[in-house]
Amino acid sequence: MGKFNHWFFVLAPSIIGFWLFVSATFAQTNTQIILTWQANNFYPANYEGKPLATPNSQITAAVEVLENNKLLNLERANIVWLLDDKPLSNGQGLKETGFAVKKREGDNHTLRVTIQLENRKLESLLRIPVSKKFVVIENPYPNGLIPADSEITLQAVPYFFNIASLSELSFAWQANTEKETNLGDNRLVLKFGKPKALDQNSVFVSSLVQSTRNPLEFAEAKIKLTIF
Numbered sequence: 001m002g003k004f005n006h007w008f009f010v011l012a013p014s015i016i017g018f019w020l021f022v023s024a025t026f027a028q029t030n031t032q033i034i035l036t037w038q039a040n041n042f043y044p045a046n047y048e049g050k051p052l053a054t055p056n057s058q059i060t061a062a063v064e065v066l067e068n069n070k071l072l073n074l075e076r077a078n079i080v081w082l083l084d085d086k087p088l089s090n091g092q093g094l095k096e097t098g099f100a101v102k103k104r105e106g107d108n109h110t111l112r113v114t115i116q117l118e119n120r121k122l123e124s125l126l127r128i129p130v131s132k133k134f135v136v137i138e139n140p141y142p143n144g145l146i147p148a149d150s151e152i153t154l155q156a157v158p159y160f161f162n163i164a165s166l167s168e169l170s171f172a173w174q175a176n177t178e179k180e181t182n183l184g185d186n187r188l189v190l191k192f193g194k195p196k197a198l199d200q201n202s203v204f205v206s207s208l209v210q211s212t213r214n215p216l217e218f219a220e221a222k223i224k225l226t227i228f
Helices: none
Strands: 009-011 020-026 031-040 042-044 058-067 078-083 086-092 096-100 108-117 120-129 134-138 150-159 169-175 178-183 187-192 202-211 218-227
Touching: 031 108, 031 120, 042 150, 058 108, 058 120, 086 096, 134 202, 134 218, 150 169, 150 202, 169 187, 178 187, 187 202
Parallel strands: none
Antiparallel strands: 009 042, 020 031, 031 058, 058 096, 078 086, 078 108, 108 120, 134 150, 150 187, 169 178, 169 202, 202 218
């Protein structure tokens, strides 16, 4: 087994370019509250979707106020953050906050911000859904049809685990009855001959990915390969 090849993973970098926002508009003053959040967990660098919040993920949130198409200076504003209607943090000019996801998959957190700006009080909220972490088994034949007398390399690609690198994961593979476990290496090499009977042309492969720091963080994927 070699090292993880051709895949690079990143932690969600900064509060710039957050994936989700809720804005509250105040028509009489043309004022918008822009409330955003980012899940800081592990995913492929070429992943173009929204990084999902999963149990134990660290979430970073930020707020800005837009008025007459200009961002207001909030340095002197008193900003109060509530998580599920409980105090989270507060302070003058505190435009950013953070917390760890404590809800289960399928649930959500409610994040609320209140901004006291001179004689005005502005407020907005958003709901952050809690999703599943998962793993995808990638192979060079997406249709699952594998030529006889060939060798292929499968890769188990994890999404949204709360880790810093692949070295914090174990990859347990099973191809029919054959089992193999790799620590920090997400690849499995399979060699195929020519099937001698119809019941030999199918191979069922599964990969169980588990955090070595927290065994309760795991995900499993399964695929079927057909040899022809």
